[in-house]
Amino acid sequence: MSETVTPASVEVPFQISVTDDQIDLLRKKLELATFPDELQDAEWRYGAPLVDIKRLVSRWKDGFDWRAQEAKLNDEVPQFTRDIAVTGHGTLNIHYVHKKSTLETAIPLLFIHGWPGSFIEIRKILPLLVQTSEEGQFPSFHVVAFSLPGYAFSEGPKKSGFTATHYAEIGNKLMLALGYNEYVTQGGDWGRTVS
Template sequence: MWLEILLTSVLGFVIYWFVSRDKEETLPLEDGWWGPGPRPPTQEDESIRPFKVEASDEEINDLHQRIKKARITPPLEDSHFHYGFNSNYLKKIISYWQNEFDWKKQVEILNRYPHFKTKIEGLDIHFIHVKPPQQPRGCTPKPLLMVHGWPGSFYEFYKIIPFLTEPKNHGLNDKHVFEVICPSIPGYGFSEASSKKGLNSVATARIFYKLMLRLGFREFYIQGGDWGSLICTNIAQLVPRLFGFTKRDVELLYPVKEKIFYSTLRESGYMHIQCTKPDTVGCALNDSPMGLAAYILEKFSTWTNAEFRNLEDGGLERKFSLDDLLTNIMLYWTTGTITSSQRFYKENMGQNFLAIQHERMKVHVPTGFAAFPCELLHVPEKWLKVKYRKLISYSYMPRGGHFAALEEPELLARDICKFVGLLERQ
């Protein structure tokens, strides 16, 4: 069971070992209310409002004061990242955060793309909507919904967006040009958190589908990793009208014992906590910037490459800049959303997961999958085809791990274009 839960958490795909009906089923397109109190009798305001990220001196001063008072436990000798985040390297992170990191400058970067908010099912939903700067010749930009996961944010997509909206300027075929919509999952970043229990991936999928309808798109492409891939799968199950082991499989799966041990034991501790008592650890993380940074950045180390745990600095700066990493941290810190983001685990996995309706359903929407070699657990094409009946594109990526859009934006953009090309030729 834990292997299947891990696969869902990491990739958003559950591997089915039992035979189920192959008919096309859909999830009911229901409704919900997640705001405080009962649903008001008046119709919900459906306006789309511009939004701007802001930074205040007060929040920066508060952050610096908390960092100054941080208490650090020395690491064991030669422990690297084997016991979690190495506190010697954490001192460097904290020093950079306090003395060199410029949050106001990063806010300017965040505001380079247009931000918006709109009320859906009682919640203020935040999203960025990026259109090509120039109308492409001979084609209409394709709407693409991109959904993040935990512990990421909409900021993960900032490096891939130029490849999708301006492909010709970045060495890609300009036949496929996109306008990109990146929402924040409710309870993450600038999207309002639910006031009620039960907001899971299906409810989020329905909210994001309503968002796309509100933007004028009845058909669109979807892409996601981590929770994002499960949410995208649920969208396909809600409205499907939208759209064998190889040698390499064996290489990526071997040795099975080490892979399963690594995935289910070494990297799943956070999941046990967040599936059961997210508010408890949330109290600590929401109060300590140092604790929040260690908790999240450890994932950006070991989920990017398992071998990075053998390094004193966790290999973080081999793939990411400290500015990018701390900007993601700040999106949790300044909005106070680490606790609400962790509740998403309990709402989705704090019960009999395989008894949930959408996990028993197959997907009949054309699907593409990018298998990054450093992902926590490899999923062979044959396994995916059991659930995703129209898997038309499966790519063995040459490098990359869990945070693909931030780590390898060009590789992922090329694979998205490859999938769209295959689909449009059908």
């Protein structure tokens, strides 16, 4: 695909930095949570069992160390943002992970997450994807995993009518801006439709 990308679109390094106020607000909301009654023997037929929901709320409120996870994510995945112009929707600031293989001829890969996923899905497999093989037994990739608009740290659209085609336009323009004129894609769930 040949497309023009505006030169003003600049890659900006990104670090996750959730404020203490945001974390405190989440804890307060969790403390105020009220739970419904549960039907006897309902198990999973009507949603998550109440005992599981209460366990999750307790974990998020008292047992989850956000700062440790934030530091790990910032350390493990190189993150950036870039403004991308989207047909009929103006310019959106898009968050993404970009990790190049040491193999110059590696295959550019656009990884597209699904719902309710996020860019974090790439975290565990990123080292394997960029890994090189001296004997060429397996391919190596230059990996780009963007946060769909409205997910994680990507700006969401401001008006209705945002379709899979718009998400795909962002992915393509991002790859072109990064210098990848040809690339492969991988998408799960909603990401498959975008891909």
